[in-house]
Amino acid sequence: MWFVTLATLHDHFKNKYNNYRTIHLSGFKILIAHFSSYIDILFYKKNNINTAVVGFDEDVFLSSGHALRRGFPETGERAIREKSPLTSVCEVTECLLLSAAPAVSPGLLRELGVSCVVNAASELPDTPLPQDRQVAYFKVGVEDRPNVDLLSHMDFVADMIEEVRCADGKTLVHCVAGVSRSATLCLAYLMKHERMPLRKAFSYLRSRRPSIRPNSGFFSQLIEFERRLFGAATVSMVHNQAAGNLIPDVYEAEYQNMLWYQQHYKHKFGRH
Template structure:
């Protein structure tokens, strides 16, 4: 972290211990106790985290936001930051983050909260929720092609098993 110049760490993983930090550096540390569950209100932290990351950036620092897998919670907070301080739509922010970390996949509840945040910030939504029958739930339209590809794969797999 010293090599990368990390001066702020945001830990969004209550299941992990505090992030070990260098004792000789004055690193800002924020711990957010939020589980990766659709019903968790992560949106209550969007402004606090986005503003902290921007403050650190403006002072020449660098922020590490982490959870357990870097897929849902930390990605959601990064998306909120990009929407608030980079002026990106949710769709643009998601595409940007996914180009850097392809496995990002905020859970549906977090996506709904990000949609609400985008509506609050921009007055419009760039991502819609669509019903996906095989999951019996709504998913963000931006993820639909990936879910369709997975569904096709599983259908072919099940068909192959039946032929055996």
């Protein structure tokens, strides 16, 4: 079984974000690294046990946080665990699956009938594959940073997923958290071969996996990819005052949620 340790996850996100805050609620020590209202990684500690949860959205955090504040820590902890996409696999279409790295194991690939795996994270080792069946493997060695080129890989990966589909196969795409890089490649496939405009593809994929959140640089590249495919774009990059930079307009509501949350709960935050 392939697993990612708490220390590995902490180091990975510590290198990406400086905006760490700590909340103390009902005996829980919760460390959050977040970007807008989307929480990239959450560590919580109770009874000297560390737990890491990767890639979930504001709604999940608020629901679990409210449970903690009401004095039912077990309810909050269960909500975090059950709704975390860290160990779940999302069926995007009958031929396409999306997941985080810790969810992937040879047994799972065998059980799901996966015939092709795309690893979209440069910092991960090669994905462990079943030894008793042939599984195609391709690695897109990119980092999850806005200035990284993922556009040049979109056509190839989308076409490969479609070729696997035409051969009655199934492709699983993953990165570290199944949130940004792998989601971007799945969106490219939905646009090119399912003929979904980007806005519709994003809405559809988020309905299947609510934690997806391609970084703003990848979204700009998806917009360019959409223009190449359809001659026009359905998503725009807009300047957001709360973010202090350009974001895709489909994220604007999330920033409003972030501002509301900070205004209502900032007294509970302290610097880590």
